[in-house]
Amino acid sequence: xxxxxxxPRHKVTETGTPVTLRCHQTENHRYMYWYRQDxxxxxxxxxxxxxxxxxxxxxxxxxxxxxxxxxxDFLLTLESATSSQTSVYFCAISETDRTTSYTFxxxxxxxxx
Amino acid sequence: xxxxxQNSPSLSVQEGRISILNCDYTNSMFDYFLWYKKYPAEGPTxxxxxxSIKDKNEDGRFTVFLNKSAKHLSLHIVPSQPGDSxxxxxxxxxxxxxQKLVFGQGxxxxxxx
Numbered sequence: 001x002x003x004x005x006x007x008p009r010h011k012v013t014e015t016g017t018p019v020t021l022r023c024h025q026t027e028n029h030r031y032m033y034w035y036r037q038d039x040x041x042x043x044x045x046x047x048x049x050x051x052x053x054x055x056x057x058x059x060x061x062x063x064x065x066x067x068x069x070x071x072x073d074f075l076l077t078l079e080s081a082t083s084s085q086t087s088v089y090f091c092a093i094s095e096t097d098r099t100t101s102y103t104f105x106x107x108x109x110x111x112x113x
Numbered sequence: 114x115x116x117x118x119q120n121s122p123s124l125s126v127q128e129g130r131i132s133i134l135n136c137d138y139t140n141s142m143f144d145y146f147l148w149y150k151k152y153p154a155e156g157p158t159x160x161x162x163x164x165s166i167k168d169k170n171e172d173g174r175f176t177v178f179l180n181k182s183a184k185h186l187s188l189h190i191v192p193s194q195p196g197d198s199x200x201x202x203x204x205x206x207x208x209x210x211x212q213k214l215v216f217g218q219g220x221x222x223x224x225x226x
Contacts (some may be wrong), residue, residue, distance in 0.1 A: 042119075042202055042216040043157070058213070083213075090156055101147060102214060104156030 003027040006091050006105040019078040021108050023091030025071075031075040031094040032059075033102065034066065043090065049074055050097065053101055062108040081112045116140045117205050119217035129226050132190040134220050136203030139184065144208035146179060147214070148188050148201045157202055161188070193224045 024030060031050055035043040035058075045058030047066040055066050058076050063085060065077045074084045079087055088109050092102035118137045126132045134148075144165045149157035163170040163177045163186070170177050176189045190197055203217040 022190070040218055042117075042218040043204075048213070064198070086223060092156075101159035101162065104149075106154070106156050 004091065004093055004105045004107050006089075008108060009106065010109045011111070013081050013110070014080060015112055016080050019081050019110065021076045021089055021091075021110070023074045023076070024063050025074075025093050027093060027095070027103070028071060029093040029095045029103075030071070031058060031097060032068065033079055033092040033094075034064075034074070035090045035106070036078045037090060039103065046076065046089075078110075081110075083112050086110060088110045111113065116143075117203055117215050117217040119201075119203055119220050121220050122218070123221040123223070124223060125223045126193050128133075128195060129192045132193045132197065132222055132224070134188040134190075134201050134203075136186045136188075136217055137184060137212075138186075140205070140215075141184070142207050143205035143215075146177070146186050147204045148205065149204060149216075149224070150173075150178060150204040151202065152199050153221070160201075161226065169216050195224050195226060198222060198224045212214065213216075 003026050007022045032049040034046040037043050044060045044066050049055045049068040067075045088107045090107045091105040094102045116139050119178040140226040150160045152156040161172050161175045161177050163179050168179050180188045198218045200221050202219045204214045
């Protein structure tokens, strides 16, 4: 998607290893979000950020941490990956906290074996 | 507990006919409702939205209806086209600190020629 890039696009990792996913935006949007998509659950919010160094938890934050040291980058870290964290992860951005729609990245498919 | 529910995992419709996708919600504090469309290996893209103060919003072939008393919304696509084949997510917005979107499980729509 124009203006928002996720890396890597695919990753296979072993149980117990740390993993970091990156979301990079060129839109200078203040708000950034991490979601995971799983069959039967749709998209669920993991963490979000409302500014540099300002982050908060979503509904499924256990086992995940985030950091935002620059406006353009929002990192999601799985401190010790588990098989239940196998999922597709989407980053989203929005310009204000009252916008009616988000712009999503193309996703990162993570497999924990 | 799932605050936004899409009870039909899949829907198959003939090309040219009407597609109707349904969504139910439980939280009366939701103030905005959105539909997203998702193709394989891509992020969700915004399709159409409706404010909680309205009961209908139309954009070309797409119309969203909101029934607040029933806590139900629906997306109508008419006429349906092959390019409409995708997964459709219903989402609801509420303001608690920063704005957050809560998504349903998704409905896979297949348009048959």
